[in-house]
Amino acid sequence: xxxxxxxxxxxxxxxxxxxxxxxxxxxxxxxxxxxxxxxxxxxxxxxxxxxxxxxxxxxxxxxxxxxxxxxxxxxxxxxxxxxxxxxxxxxxxxxxxxxxxxxxxxxxxxxxxxxxxxxxxxxxxxxxxxxxxxxxxxxxxxxxxxxxxxxxxxxxxxxxxxxxxxxxxxxxxxxxxxxxxxxxxxxxxxxxxxxxxxxxxxxxxxxxxxxxxxxxxxxxxxxxxxxxxxxxxxxxxxxxxxxxxxxxxxxxxxxxxxxxxxxxxxxxxxxxxxxxxxxxxxxxxxxxxxxxxxxxxxxxxxxxxxxxxxxxxxxxxxxxxxxxxxxxxxxxxxxxxxxxxxxxxxxxxxxxxxxxxxxxxxxxxxxxxxxxxxxxxxxxxxxxxxxxxxxxxxxxxx
Amino acid sequence: xxxxxxxxxxxxxxxxxxxxxxxxxxxxxxxxxxxxxxxxxxxxxxxxxxxxxxxxxxxxxxxxxxxxxxxxxxxxxxxxxxxxxxxxxxxxxxxxxxxxxxxxxxxxxxxxxxxxxxxxxxxxxxxxxxxxxxxxxxxxxxxxxxxxxxxxxxxxxxxxxxxxxxxxxxxxxxxxxxxxxxxxxxxxxxxxxxxxxxxxxxxxxxxxxxxxxxxxxxxxxxxxxxxxxxxxxxxxxxxxxxxxxxxxxxxxxxxxxxxxxxxxxxxxxxxxxxxxxxxxxxxxxxxxxxxxxxxxxxxxxxxxxxxxx
Amino acid sequence: xxxxxxxxxxxxxxxxxxxxxxxxxxxxxxxxxxxxxxxxxxxxxxxxxxxxxxxxxxxxxxxxxxxxxxxxxxxxxxxxxxxxxxxxxxxxxxxxxxxxx
Numbered sequence: 001x002x003x004x005x006x007x008x009x010x011x012x013x014x015x016x017x018x019x020x021x022x023x024x025x026x027x028x029x030x031x032x033x034x035x036x037x038x039x040x041x042x043x044x045x046x047x048x049x050x051x052x053x054x055x056x057x058x059x060x061x062x063x064x065x066x067x068x069x070x071x072x073x074x075x076x077x078x079x080x081x082x083x084x085x086x087x088x089x090x091x092x093x094x095x096x097x098x099x100x101x102x103x104x105x106x107x108x109x110x111x112x113x114x115x116x117x118x119x120x121x122x123x124x125x126x127x128x129x130x131x132x133x134x135x136x137x138x139x140x141x142x143x144x145x146x147x148x149x150x151x152x153x154x155x156x157x158x159x160x161x162x163x164x165x166x167x168x169x170x171x172x173x174x175x176x177x178x179x180x181x182x183x184x185x186x187x188x189x190x191x192x193x194x195x196x197x198x199x200x201x202x203x204x205x206x207x208x209x210x211x212x213x214x215x216x217x218x219x220x221x222x223x224x225x226x227x228x229x230x231x232x233x234x235x236x237x238x239x240x241x242x243x244x245x246x247x248x249x250x251x252x253x254x255x256x257x258x259x260x261x262x263x264x265x266x267x268x269x270x271x272x273x274x275x276x277x278x279x280x281x282x283x284x285x286x287x288x289x290x291x292x293x294x295x296x297x298x299x300x301x302x303x304x305x306x307x308x309x310x311x312x313x314x315x316x317x318x319x320x321x322x323x324x325x326x327x328x329x330x331x332x333x334x335x336x337x338x339x340x341x342x343x344x345x346x347x348x349x350x351x352x353x354x355x356x357x358x359x360x361x362x363x364x365x366x367x368x369x370x371x372x373x374x375x376x377x378x379x380x381x382x383x384x385x386x387x388x389x390x391x392x393x394x395x396x397x398x
Numbered sequence: 399x400x401x402x403x404x405x406x407x408x409x410x411x412x413x414x415x416x417x418x419x420x421x422x423x424x425x426x427x428x429x430x431x432x433x434x435x436x437x438x439x440x441x442x443x444x445x446x447x448x449x450x451x452x453x454x455x456x457x458x459x460x461x462x463x464x465x466x467x468x469x470x471x472x473x474x475x476x477x478x479x480x481x482x483x484x485x486x487x488x489x490x491x492x493x494x495x496x497x498x499x500x501x502x503x504x505x506x507x508x509x510x511x512x513x514x515x516x517x518x519x520x521x522x523x524x525x526x527x528x529x530x531x532x533x534x535x536x537x538x539x540x541x542x543x544x545x546x547x548x549x550x551x552x553x554x555x556x557x558x559x560x561x562x563x564x565x566x567x568x569x570x571x572x573x574x575x576x577x578x579x580x581x582x583x584x585x586x587x588x589x590x591x592x593x594x595x596x597x598x599x600x601x602x603x604x605x606x607x608x609x610x611x612x613x614x615x616x617x618x619x620x621x622x623x624x625x626x627x628x629x630x631x632x633x634x635x636x637x638x639x640x641x642x643x644x645x646x647x648x649x650x651x652x653x654x655x656x657x658x659x660x661x662x663x664x665x666x667x668x669x670x671x672x673x674x675x676x677x678x679x680x681x682x683x684x685x686x687x688x689x690x691x692x693x694x695x696x697x698x699x700x701x702x703x704x705x706x707x
Numbered sequence: 708x709x710x711x712x713x714x715x716x717x718x719x720x721x722x723x724x725x726x727x728x729x730x731x732x733x734x735x736x737x738x739x740x741x742x743x744x745x746x747x748x749x750x751x752x753x754x755x756x757x758x759x760x761x762x763x764x765x766x767x768x769x770x771x772x773x774x775x776x777x778x779x780x781x782x783x784x785x786x787x788x789x790x791x792x793x794x795x796x797x798x799x800x801x802x803x804x805x806x807x808x
Binding site for chain 2: 715725745785786791
């Protein structure tokens with residue numbers, strides 16, 4: 001039985017956490033994720049959850065607390081953004097390599113510097129090699145749904161990896177939208193009990209976590225970890241299937257919007273997809289065959305599936321809401337282009353780095369992009385590959 | 399129950415042999431001593447900061463601990479112990495576990511005085527029921543004897559080497575035990591390896607079995623870093639105490655108590671002359687270094703006596 | 708997955724290692740022969756020993772086993788020959804000799 005509500009993204013995630021009733025939350029405030037531990041502390045103070053809230057003195061300690069609690073046999077969650085994520089960067093790797101399925105709500109915010117509190121994806125993209133499963137959400141509904149699916153994904157014995165559920169700071173985290181919630185018992189039943197084979201507090205045998213690995217062992221442990229990330233793909237889909245049975249809402253690696261007969265398409269992550277969809281609706285009404293792919297799962301990267309979904313398209317623009325400073329394009333662009341490489345016929349692809357530090361992107365901007373893609377298809381000339389959108393440019397005097 | 403070394407010796411070892419610590423390593427002696435204070439029926443989770451101890455006692459697939467063990471990073475033994483302890487309380491509350499566990503974190507002076515001090519402070523402030531043991535060998539030994547804030551003044555360390563212009567470490571040793579005591583935790587103490595280990599054992603027992611956060615600072619000589627013959631460890635510890643370089647005291651519920659006052663306080667030279675890291679202080683023209691060190695030790699000792707009442 | 712430390716070594720394929728480098732037993736380091744490090748060796752003269760136990764807590768390598776309140780001979784598989792026990796013994800029940808090649 002779904003409960004209709006109107007919530008911000010932060011509220012939605014806090015409620016998901018409440019319904020899951022994890023054992024431990026270790027969190028430190030940082031804009032714009034602060035509200036999540038704040039709401040949650042309210043639940044703790046009112047006895048609405050059994051969770052122990054550890055008000056740590058830094059984000060590094062937040063992840064250390066979650067890592068340790070999870071190793072001890074407890075379910076641990078946290079929330080952070082931007083510099084907070086950067087501060088726990090070391091511990092992200094430690095947690096993933098120890099194969100502990102900690103769950104994190106990441107409210108995307110630009111990395112310092114200069115210091116900026118608004119949305120972009122530089123924080124989570126900066127951690128894309130950490131070994132965490134990364135799920136992106138377009139809306140409060142997706143953030144809520146993804147958070148509930150996160151634990152059955154991460155805790156699956158073939159996976160055993162931590163999961164970060166991302167949503168756009170302020171745009172999604174603070175904007176109030178309609179949402180459908182599950183009942184408490186439905187959530188609890190869906191996530192089940194955390195049941196690790198081994199944990200520090202296990203009666204039958206001790207557990208030693210976090211060894212020093214000489215070179216004879218390190219690489220092999222990492223390959224085991226890489227296999228787990230590969231395994232995550234099928235687990236993500238099967239959990240989504242179970243979720244669909246429960247809610248009717250279906251999720252995959254990405255959403256395909258008006259892609260069946262699309263000649264040109266945009267690949268995008270997060271709330272900007274909503275703006276892009278408006279542009280697509282407008283362009284479609286004037287007969288343009290345009291579409292969009294919105295990436296939900298960035299880690300593991302759905303390389304083959306994405307290539308398959310784009311193979312019939314003539315030209316694509318990949319939207320990166322962060323710089324990678326590769327001097328040749330952002331991270332989503334690089335990985336998408338790599339996915340397309342083995343296609344016999346592949347679309348022309350360009351990259352737009354946009355939205356840095358919360359720089360707005362509008363429906364007109366997406367219409368402009370589709371215009372560019374249309375001329376690429378017409379002329380066969382890609383032009384500049386690595387582009388920026390939304391900045392103020394000097395006038396070029398003719 | 400009065401301390402009886404023989405009874406303690408009959409307990410099963412909780413840190414077994416086969417670890418890769420140096421021959422004569424003080425850290426190993428500290429860990430054995432603290433873990434020995436546990437009741438045999440109590441389980442423990444040993445938490446360890448990256449350090450000599452950590453890389454040597456859990457080198458895959460060999461763990462020297464019979465208890466559960468967790469290492470995560472260098473600067474977070476405090477937070478890691480807090481996380482395990484919190485999980486324990488929740489799982490017990492939920493009825494998922496019923497054994498008794500104690501949580502003991504070990505960090506070197508590097509991971510405790512310096513990079514780990516924030517994490518330690520946070521864990522103490524939050525009041526987790528845990529023990530943090532600093533095995534203090536007065537430098538970052540694992541990476542090759544670089545100075546820490548615990549390194550004594552004038553000591554030769556690889557980032558404060560004795561040169562023609564600068565004679566070793568410039569600053570005095572940080573007083574971490576006092577900093578920890580200022581957190582108003584139920585128990586904190588300084589100890590080392592003396593006699594039949596009564597001081598260390600009783601303090602470990604108090605630390606482990608007092609509810610709330612407890613802290614032990616254990617002077618753990620390092621033959622490699624301090625430059626003395628491995629077999630002289632017990633002498634070095636005794637001299638540290640008899641010269642008042644390393645006083646034995648405890649702070650219980652905010653009350654400072656001196657555990658040992660030498661009948662005859664030895665001059666600090668007797669401690670310094672045994673270690674290669676101080677050998678330059680005995681060169682002609684460097685008498686002022688010994689004098690300053692003696693003054694410093696005396697002044698700290700007087701202040702401690704005043705605090706202990 | 709090979710779960711026991713005694714079965715894990717540098718020829719174990721990655722598929723058989725423990726995830727995350729976890730170990731599911733205690734005290735597996737006992738398998739390691741650190742006694743081979745020695746250049747000096749302590750010798751126990753039981754006839755002189757009063758079983759005062761003063762050597763026991765000073766051993767960094769837990770190589771002085773105690774059974775029923777009596778110290779046993781050195782665990783030479785783990786003793787690294789540091790000599791602390793030799794120096795501390797009040798009745799000279801321990802001598803310190805060069806380890807044979």
